[in-house]
Amino acid sequence: MVKYIDEMLKLWAQELHSDHEGTGGGGNMIAMLMECKGELIRGTRGSRVLLDESADIELIVNKHLAPELAVAVREHYCNYDSLLSQKVMYCGCSLKTYYQRLHDAHVCIASLLGRRAA
Template sequence: MIAEMDEMLKLWALDMHGGLGASGSGGGSMLGQLMDCKGELIRGSPGGSRMLLPWSADIEVIVNKHLEWPLAQVVREHYLNRDSLDHQKWAHCGCGRTQFYTRLGRAHVAIAGMLLERVA
């Protein structure tokens, strides 16, 4: 996985999808947000990082329209589905742990390449 791409996708999830699981029980409290994020602190303002918003919109289009289905599926599961355990995410994508993270790594490379094409 590409560390910078991982951070961008975390911010994309926060910007475009609220960064909360299906329960959405954060309610604005720090403790509620930590519970929703399963203890994973994502730096940025409480409402999301508006500085990355242009990139978030590009990432949204890439994930929804240009990324091949298996890669888009693992991106959505990994970054947007905070309610499921890891083994449930792998099962939903129809693969094991190794293949899930291989696909996620390929997705990072594909998204980074498409972002670079948009900049050029």
């Protein structure tokens, strides 16, 4: 896996897909904007990833990753309640393939984020 992409995906999941934050927004971007009365506050909840980057990652995962890669990313980073074996079973592959999909997703995300920065 690509270490800096792994860290970004962890923060992306925490910012946009976490119900464990205890805020009224529950990690939902729309709910957070409503809670802030539409005022975008960068770095909400002490995040190290800018909301712009989280939005880019959200778009990449939802629109640009192959479906099997997107499922692996969502399971790995957003599914806090399942065991690793359950995540692998949900993806319908072996453990080795699961980690290969995560690696492939990291490489793809890094590539797409690099193009946007250029």
